[in-house]
Amino acid sequence: MSATPVKQKARKPQVLKGFRDYMPRHMILRRRIIDTFRTIFERHGFEPLDTPALEHIEVLLGKAGENEKLMYRFFDQGEREVGLRYDLTVPLARVVAMHQDALVLPFKRYHIAPVWRAEKPQRGRFREFWQCDADIVGSASMIADAEAVSIAAEALAAVGLPNFVIYISHRRLLEGIAVVSGVDPERAGTVYRSVDKLAKIGANGVLAEMTGSGVDETSARAVIDAVTETGSPEELLASLRPRMSAYEPGLKAIEDLEQLFAVLPGLGVPEQAYRLDLSLARGLDYYTGPVYEATVTEPNVGSVAGAGRYDGLVGNFLGRDIPATGMSLGLERIIEVVEEFSLLPTPPTVAQVIVPVFPDTLVDAARLAQELRLGGLRVDFSLLQNRSVGEQLKYAGRRGIPFAAIAGESELERNVVAIKNLESGEQVEVERAAVTGELAARLANAGIA
Numbered sequence: 001m002s003a004t005p006v007k008q009k010a011r012k013p014q015v016l017k018g019f020r021d022y023m024p025r026h027m028i029l030r031r032r033i034i035d036t037f038r039t040i041f042e043r044h045g046f047e048p049l050d051t052p053a054l055e056h057i058e059v060l061l062g063k064a065g066e067n068e069k070l071m072y073r074f075f076d077q078g079e080r081e082v083g084l085r086y087d088l089t090v091p092l093a094r095v096v097a098m099h100q101d102a103l104v105l106p107f108k109r110y111h112i113a114p115v116w117r118a119e120k121p122q123r124g125r126f127r128e129f130w131q132c133d134a135d136i137v138g139s140a141s142m143i144a145d146a147e148a149v150s151i152a153a154e155a156l157a158a159v160g161l162p163n164f165v166i167y168i169s170h171r172r173l174l175e176g177i178a179v180v181s182g183v184d185p186e187r188a189g190t191v192y193r194s195v196d197k198l199a200k201i202g203a204n205g206v207l208a209e210m211t212g213s214g215v216d217e218t219s220a221r222a223v224i225d226a227v228t229e230t231g232s233p234e235e236l237l238a239s240l241r242p243r244m245s246a247y248e249p250g251l252k253a254i255e256d257l258e259q260l261f262a263v264l265p266g267l268g269v270p271e272q273a274y275r276l277d278l279s280l281a282r283g284l285d286y287y288t289g290p291v292y293e294a295t296v297t298e299p300n301v302g303s304v305a306g307a308g309r310y311d312g313l314v315g316n317f318l319g320r321d322i323p324a325t326g327m328s329l330g331l332e333r334i335i336e337v338v339e340e341f342s343l344l345p346t347p348p349t350v351a352q353v354i355v356p357v358f359p360d361t362l363v364d365a366a367r368l369a370q371e372l373r374l375g376g377l378r379v380d381f382s383l384l385q386n387r388s389v390g391e392q393l394k395y396a397g398r399r400g401i402p403f404a405a406i407a408g409e410s411e412l413e414r415n416v417v418a419i420k421n422l423e424s425g426e427q428v429e430v431e432r433a434a435v436t437g438e439l440a441a442r443l444a445n446a447g448i449a
Contacts, residue, residue, distance in 0.1 A: 018127025029346040041110035049109040051091040057081040070117040084116040088133045097317030105138030135326025146263035148327040160343035169280035176250025181222035196281035233276040348400030351380040356392040375436035
């Protein structure tokens with residue numbers, strides 16, 4: 001007498017807020033964009049690197065400013081306090097400190113991986129998201145910063161992103177503007193954080209925030225007036241030079257930016273793709289030199305890339321400064337824009353060909369599928385062996401598979417294979433020996449990679 005099976009209570013399927021599943025159609029586009037960025041990074045001579053998702057909490061603390069409040073941190077089963085990485089830059093600094101003897105400086109690395117921040121989810125912003133970083137450690141040259149800007153421009157252009165502009169500034173120049181305006185150098189951090197919100201809260205909001213933090217109103221207004229000036233990089237830097245005459249770090253910042261802007265045209269960055277924006281500060285506390293941020297206004301998704309120079313971050317682990325700079329692409333927002341505007345035609349499936357099966361020619365169909373796979377094609381060998389060929393082809397059409405390679409008894413007797421275009425319905429027969437080349441040619445003509 002068999003036991004009656006106990007009916008299990010169904011569990012509610014759900015995903016944590018700010019997290020999501022990546023379905024196949026999305027992943028095809030996502031992988032294509034990541035592969036595009038990886039190709040660009042390697043074309044510029046950057047090496048791949050990966051690091052653990054979890055770090056000791058002391059590795060992550062004291063380096064992220066506002067992002068530390070958003071960190072996922074907890075005690076593991078060994079009672080060690082750990083945190084999920086909130087960016088890819090701090091782990092890089094730790095890697096350089098740990099493996100300094102094995103690295104050849106300047107060290108150029110790229111890192112494409114997820115990071116986590118417990119922030120409020122919104123359009124293009126999630127609690128788990130991917131960053132695509134390219135950084136140079138060990139070079140104080142502005143050529144390294146120009147490389148970072150040029151890679152960002154090249155990457156955004158490669159995925160067809162419209163209407164992006166890379167805004168460039170310098171933390172030491174902003175500091176100089178604050179100091180010559182009468183702000184106590186001890187309150188420079190307040191100026192950075194307030195001015196960085198100019199686009200969000202406006203001049204009056206920035207003024208209120210700075211004065212509320214103890215900055216004299218006259219000095220605060222002078223800062224706002226300076227950072228909202230407009231003009232070409234050459235004009236703005238020339239106008240600032242006399243004001244920085246008594247502040248050496250400010251003069252050095254002007255020289256840095258002059259060198260940076262001089263190199264960009266030679267690296268192929270279009271003039272309309274970048275501009276000097278003295279109000280740009282970037283929120284992280286570890287930036288020490290040029291900073292950059294790329295934004296897209298149509299659609300208005302805001303920042304899609306950014307970063308800057310952080311010469312002191314590695315020194316947090318080594319006790320001595322090592323110059324470093326880089327940039328980070330915001331993959332989630334970039335994918336959102338690419339999807340919304342269909343900037344990169346993306347097939348709905350990875351399969352290029354389906355090989356349907358017949359009851360009496362199953363083994364021959366399997367051989368054909370394997371032959372096409374060995375020829376470099378992505379082949380779906382049909383699993384619907386109890387269905388008619390017509391039903392198998394309808395299934396392939398619903399999935400978006402573009403071609404079928406059909407080898408029934410009649411085709412096998414004549415040593416041919418029927419190739420059917422599942423969108424147009426066109427069908428031709430080709431010699432068995434030529435089927436792989438013919439399919440490859442038809443896929444290429446249809447623009448299907």
